[in-house]
Amino acid sequence: MSPASAVPASLADRYSILRPLGSGGMATVYLARDLRHDRDVALKLLRPDIADALGRERFVREIRVAARLTHPHILPLYDSGEADGALFFVMPVMEGLTLRALMDREGPLPVETAARIASEVADALDYAHRQDIVHRDIKPENILLHEGHALVADFGIGKAIAAASGQARTLTQIGVTVGTPAYMSPEQASGESLDGRSDLFSLGCVLYEMLTGEVAFEAASVPATIAKRFIHTPPAVTQQRKDVTPIVAETVAQLLAKEPAERHPTGAAVAKALRTPSAPAAAQPRTEVAENAIAVLPFVNMSTDAENEYFSDGLTEEIITDLSRIAALRVTSRTSSQQYKGSALGAREIGRALGVRHILTGSVRRAGNALRISAQLIDAADDSQRWAEKYSGTMDDVFDLQERVSREIVAALGVSLAPDEDRRLATRGFKHVEAYELFLEARERLRTFVVADKDWDALVARAISIEGEVPPLVALRVWGELSKLKAGIGDHHSLDRIERQARELVAAAPDEPWGHGVLGYAAFERGEPVQAIIGFQEAINRDPTDTQSRFFQCVALTYTGMIDEGIAATRRMVAVDPLAPLGLLMDSIKEWFIGGAPASIPAVRRAVASDPQNLMMRWTLAYGLTIVRDFDAAAQEVDIMRRAMPELPYGIQADALLRAARGDTAGAQGLVEHLDLAPFDAHLTFHFAEVWAVLGDFDRALDVMALGMRKGFFPPTYIGTHCRFIDGLRNHPGFGSLLQEAERRSAEVRARVAGVL
Structure with missing residues (x-):
C-alpha cells in the first residue's frame, strides 16, 4: 500500500503525503505537505482498531482541548479530527x-x-x-x-x-x-x-x-x-x-x-x-550582593479562607513600597520576589539568586476582624535570624501595624531615616479598612492583568465611594484604564482622558509614582520621547522597584537611538528585578539594535517560557526567528498569536513579515494593503515599513518609515546599518535624507535628556 493510499481521501485536498516517518504502538506518522499553508508537517493516524475502540466524538472533543495549549516548550497541534472514520492529528516537523x-x-x-x-x-x-x-x-x-x-x-x-x-x-x-x-x-x-x-x-x-x-x-x-x-x-x-x-x-x-x-x-x-544558582543548568547570573540590599518574600496566608491571599500579598507589596522609598536601601522588585512564593529554598539560595544580603519573610493570619502578623529578617549570608517580631491587633489597626513592621525593619538594618522618608512612612492613603481591602484586591487583579473583567471597575468604584478619590485609588483607576488600552481592550481615543486624569493626580499627589508613569507612557504613545523618558524617570525616582516604568524607559531610549543609555538602563532594571521577564525581553530587543540578532533568541525564549500568555513576547520571538530565517519556528509563534487574538496588530505584522520573507507576496500584501496605520505606535509602524521593504515596494516603505519616525521611532544605527529587512531600501534615493533626519532627532533627544537619568 502506498503512503498516500493509507491516508483518508477526504484529507487529500489539505495534505499531500510524502513518506512514512515511523510507526508505533498506536499510530503511524507520515511526513506530509500542508497544502493550505505551504509547509511540511507530521500527520499521525491512529490505528484503525484503536479508532474503533474509542468513542470518536469524545476523542475529537478531548483533542481539541489539548490543541489549545500554547507554550514555548510544548509541540503545538496544528490540526486534528476525524476523516473517513480515521482519527488523525497534525504537528510541526521539527529539526533536531x-x-x-x-x-x-x-x-x-x-x-x-x-x-x-x-x-x-x-x-x-x-x-x-x-x-x-x-x-x-x-x-x-x-x-x-x-x-x-x-x-x-x-x-x-x-x-x-x-x-x-x-x-x-x-x-x-x-x-x-x-x-x-x-x-x-x-x-x-x-x-x-x-x-x-x-x-x-x-x-x-x-x-x-x-x-x-x-x-x-x-x-x-x-x-x-x-x-x-x-x-x-x-x-x-x-x-x-x-x-x-x-x-x-x-x-x-x-x-x-x-x-x-x-x-x-x-x-x-x-x-x-x-534553576537555583547551585543547580548549574538554568541558574541566573550571580548578582553582586550588596550589604544594603533586601528582598521581601510574599507573606504566607495562614488564614483558613483562601480569599485572604490577596490581603497577604497586598501587605507584602505595601512593605516593599515603604522600603523602596528609603534611599539607603536597595529593594528587590515584587516581580522577582514573587517567584519565591511557596518556595522551599533557604534564604542563602534565594539571596544568592537575587543578589541581596537580607531576606524578609512573614505570615498573616486573619480571623474575622482579628489580625496577626509575624515577620522575620534573615541574613542570607549565613541563614541566621537577625530580627523577628509578632504583631497582634484588629483590621482597624492594619495601617499602624504595617508602619510598625516597616520602621522596625529599617531599625534592624541600622538605617537612619531622612525627614522626608520618615514623613512618607507615616503617611497612609486610607482611613477606611474596607476601601483598603477593595484596593488590595483590585490592585492584585491589575497585577495579573484581570482588568477586562467588568468586576474590576466595580471594585475600584466601590472603594472610591467609601474612601473618596484618594491618590492610591485614583492612581489604580488611571493605571487600569491604561492597561486596558495597552492590551487592545480600551478605546484608543481614551488616551486624552487618561492623560488628563494622570496630570490631576500628579498635581494632587506628586509623590505617587503611578501618575508619573502614566504620563510617561502617554507621551511615549504620542511620539514625544523626551517627555516619555522624563516621565518614566520621575516614576522610578519615587518607586525604584517600578519595573514597568523601567522597561518602557529602556524602550524609549533604544527607539530614539540612545543604545548605550538603553543598555545601562536595562542593567539597572535587572539589578532591582533580576528575574523579571521584561528584563529578558529587553536583553533580546537590544541585540537587534547592535546587530546581534541571533544572540537575541535564547533570551526571548526564556522570556516566553516565563510568561507564555504574553503575546508581545511571542511577537518578539517570531520577529527574531524571522530575522535568522528560522521560518518554521517563527510560523509556530505567529500561529499562536493569530489564534489567540486574530485582530492583534502585532500578530498581523508578524504574519505579513514572515509571508514576505518566505516569498508569499500575495499573502503578505493581502494582510497589509488596506491597514490604517494611524492608531499604531511608532515601533509597530516602523515594522510595517519593513514588510513593504521586503516586498520591494520601496516608495511605500519610505512613506511608512517616515510615519514611524514622526511617531517617535528613529534609532540611526538600526535604520542605517543593523535592520536586515530594509537592506534593499538603503539604495533608494529618498533613504539618505530620512537617515539624516533620524540622526538629527536622536541627537536632539540625547541633548534634552542629559542629566535626567
Whole structure:
C-alpha cells in the first residue's frame, strides 16, 4: 500500500503525503505537505482498531482541548479530527533530535544540560496541569530538542485516549496501554486517578536517566518493571556520578517519591529548584550582593479562607513600597520576589539568586476582624535570624501595624531615616479598612492583568465611594484604564482622558509614582520621547522597584537611538528585578539594535517560557526567528498569536513579515494593503515599513518609515546599518535624507535628556 493510499481521501485536498516517518504502538506518522499553508508537517493516524475502540466524538472533543495549549516548550497541534472514520492529528516537523536519540548518542548528559532540559519540560507540565491536562506518557521519545531547547510532544493525546476509551479494558484488549511502563508513576501503574504529580514522577525517571545513563525502574518483563517501582528505590544519582549538585540530586529523589504527596506540588516548583544558582543548568547570573540590599518574600496566608491571599500579598507589596522609598536601601522588585512564593529554598539560595544580603519573610493570619502578623529578617549570608517580631491587633489597626513592621525593619538594618522618608512612612492613603481591602484586591487583579473583567471597575468604584478619590485609588483607576488600552481592550481615543486624569493626580499627589508613569507612557504613545523618558524617570525616582516604568524607559531610549543609555538602563532594571521577564525581553530587543540578532533568541525564549500568555513576547520571538530565517519556528509563534487574538496588530505584522520573507507576496500584501496605520505606535509602524521593504515596494516603505519616525521611532544605527529587512531600501534615493533626519532627532533627544537619568 502506498503512503498516500493509507491516508483518508477526504484529507487529500489539505495534505499531500510524502513518506512514512515511523510507526508505533498506536499510530503511524507520515511526513506530509500542508497544502493550505505551504509547509511540511507530521500527520499521525491512529490505528484503525484503536479508532474503533474509542468513542470518536469524545476523542475529537478531548483533542481539541489539548490543541489549545500554547507554550514555548510544548509541540503545538496544528490540526486534528476525524476523516473517513480515521482519527488523525497534525504537528510541526521539527529539526533536531529526540532526547532518546541524544542519550543514545552521548550517554549520560552534562548536569547543566540535563537540569536545563528537565526545567523546560517542568515549565511545560506546569502550564498544562493548570489547564487540567495530564500528559500520561512523559518519556525521552516524547521530548524533542530543537535549537537546544525541549519541546514536549503528544501533549493531550494520552488524556484524549483515556477519556474517550470509556473502559481501560477496551484498550488493553487490543494491546494498547496509555503510558510507558518504565516511566509510569505508581498510581498510574495501579490504574488510580491521576493528577499532575504523576507526570512529575515520570519526569524524575527521565532526569535520572539523563544523569546516570540508566533507567530508574527496569526489569526483564513489563510486569516486573511495573512492580519494581513499588518495592525498589533506585541508587542516588550522586552514587553514579560525583558532579551532580545537591539540589539536583534532591530534586530527582523527591520526584521519584512513591507517594504523590511527597513529590513537588507543581511543575513550577520543579523548574524553580532546578534553576537555583547551585543547580548549574538554568541558574541566573550571580548578582553582586550588596550589604544594603533586601528582598521581601510574599507573606504566607495562614488564614483558613483562601480569599485572604490577596490581603497577604497586598501587605507584602505595601512593605516593599515603604522600603523602596528609603534611599539607603536597595529593594528587590515584587516581580522577582514573587517567584519565591511557596518556595522551599533557604534564604542563602534565594539571596544568592537575587543578589541581596537580607531576606524578609512573614505570615498573616486573619480571623474575622482579628489580625496577626509575624515577620522575620534573615541574613542570607549565613541563614541566621537577625530580627523577628509578632504583631497582634484588629483590621482597624492594619495601617499602624504595617508602619510598625516597616520602621522596625529599617531599625534592624541600622538605617537612619531622612525627614522626608520618615514623613512618607507615616503617611497612609486610607482611613477606611474596607476601601483598603477593595484596593488590595483590585490592585492584585491589575497585577495579573484581570482588568477586562467588568468586576474590576466595580471594585475600584466601590472603594472610591467609601474612601473618596484618594491618590492610591485614583492612581489604580488611571493605571487600569491604561492597561486596558495597552492590551487592545480600551478605546484608543481614551488616551486624552487618561492623560488628563494622570496630570490631576500628579498635581494632587506628586509623590505617587503611578501618575508619573502614566504620563510617561502617554507621551511615549504620542511620539514625544523626551517627555516619555522624563516621565518614566520621575516614576522610578519615587518607586525604584517600578519595573514597568523601567522597561518602557529602556524602550524609549533604544527607539530614539540612545543604545548605550538603553543598555545601562536595562542593567539597572535587572539589578532591582533580576528575574523579571521584561528584563529578558529587553536583553533580546537590544541585540537587534547592535546587530546581534541571533544572540537575541535564547533570551526571548526564556522570556516566553516565563510568561507564555504574553503575546508581545511571542511577537518578539517570531520577529527574531524571522530575522535568522528560522521560518518554521517563527510560523509556530505567529500561529499562536493569530489564534489567540486574530485582530492583534502585532500578530498581523508578524504574519505579513514572515509571508514576505518566505516569498508569499500575495499573502503578505493581502494582510497589509488596506491597514490604517494611524492608531499604531511608532515601533509597530516602523515594522510595517519593513514588510513593504521586503516586498520591494520601496516608495511605500519610505512613506511608512517616515510615519514611524514622526511617531517617535528613529534609532540611526538600526535604520542605517543593523535592520536586515530594509537592506534593499538603503539604495533608494529618498533613504539618505530620512537617515539624516533620524540622526538629527536622536541627537536632539540625547541633548534634552542629559542629566535626567
